[in-house]
Amino acid sequence: MSHVHFGINLGFAVKRWPEPEAWAELVAERLGLKLVQFTFDLLDPWWPEAERRLLAHKAQRAAAAAGLTIHSAFVGLASYTYNGLLHPEPAGRRAALEWWRRAVDLAAELGASAVGGPLGGMSVASAPNQRERLYPLLLDDVRAITEWAAAAGLREMLIEPTPLTREIPHHIDEARRLLADLDGTTAVPVRYVIDVGHALYRPLYGSDAALEPWLNALGHRIGVFHLQNTDFQSDSHWGWPDPRGHFDVPAFARAVQAAGLGETPTFLEVFYSFEMDDQAVLDNITQSVEHCRRALATSDAG
Ligand code: MN
Numbered sequence: 001m002s003h004v005h006f007g008i009n010l011g012f013a014v015k016r017w018p019e020p021e022a023w024a025e026l027v028a029e030r031l032g033l034k035l036v037q038f039t040f041d042l043l044d045p046w047w048p049e050a051e052r053r054l055l056a057h058k059a060q061r062a063a064a065a066a067g068l069t070i071h072s073a074f075v076g077l078a079s080y081t082y083n084g085l086l087h088p089e090p091a092g093r094r095a096a097l098e099w100w101r102r103a104v105d106l107a108a109e110l111g112a113s114a115v116g117g118p119l120g121g122m123s124v125a126s127a128p129n130q131r132e133r134l135y136p137l138l139l140d141d142v143r144a145i146t147e148w149a150a151a152a153g154l155r156e157m158l159i160e161p162t163p164l165t166r167e168i169p170h171h172i173d174e175a176r177r178l179l180a181d182l183d184g185t186t187a188v189p190v191r192y193v194i195d196v197g198h199a200l201y202r203p204l205y206g207s208d209a210a211l212e213p214w215l216n217a218l219g220h221r222i223g224v225f226h227l228q229n230t231d232f233q234s235d236s237h238w239g240w241p242d243p244r245g246h247f248d249v250p251a252f253a254r255a256v257q258a259a260g261l262g263e264t265p266t267f268l269e270v271f272y273s274f275e276m277d278d279q280a281v282l283d284n285i286t287q288s289v290e291h292c293r294r295a296l297a298t299s300d301a302g
């Protein structure tokens with residue numbers, strides 16, 4: 001996996017470096033990366049269209065000036081908080097679909113080629129018996145989103161599985177079923193984002209949870225990887241160094257290479273607490289990028 005395929009999700013910049021020039025310079029100069037995944041935590045699709053367009057235009061220009069490619073625009077922490085397309089109320093689901101329509105527009109305004117994120121979560125009350133009723137509605141919503149994506153000039157929609165049984169898809173079989181049910185009915189291809197902190201979450205998948213089954217089952221239908229440091233007991237999103245985490249980036253790189261997926265864009269996705277010292281965040285994100293870059297480059301040579 002060469003450096004061209006390694007980039008960073010802008011979640012690290014939230015609230016601290018929202019100015020496009022600030023994050024663009026950080027990514028290009030300090031981190032030495034060319035590829036970014038924009039997060040809707042920096043710019044919300046719901047914001048009034050005139051302001052949103054203006055801010056998206058500035059972000060797109062700053063990225064271009066710094067030589068950065070905005071690969072995709074992605075659901076962040078804020079929008080993940082809501083039930084999204086699996087809201088128990090029809091009105092909630094309609095609102096979520098409208099959010100995605102705007103997210104597609106914003107992704108296009110940013111010059112990204114894809115839009116994506118987790119799809120939604122059912123309530124505790126609806127999860128046990130509403131899944132089969134909500135599932136076909138979810139399929140229709142994804143199809144609608146891909147229609148808007150095609151019309152906006154995007155090339156794909158990226159879906160991120162999450163390790164919660166109330167969410168769809170949350171395991172390998174469900175991810176395969178979703179693809180099978182969507183295939184041939186979407187206006188742009190649908191592919192997956194495999195977040196290592198989700199795929200290897202042991203409380204749900206067991207102590208022998210591994211990446212290979214995901215890679216083997218989904219193969220080139222994996223469009224992006226999310227890298228993070230984790231203890232496998234939480235969706236940690238830690239960086240390096242972190243005494244709590246023991247995610248092995250070289251092993252990840254070897255597995256991805258072995259599966260023939262070495263060209264898949266891989267984004268470091270690290271979140272820091274709002275109260276953490278700004279300089280400490282800067283130091284950790286810099287060391288995290290170095291750590292991952294070294295590990296990914298080593299697997300290239302070997
Ligand atoms: Mn993720």
Ligand code: FE
Nearest residue numbers: 195197198235
């Ligand atoms: Fe996550």
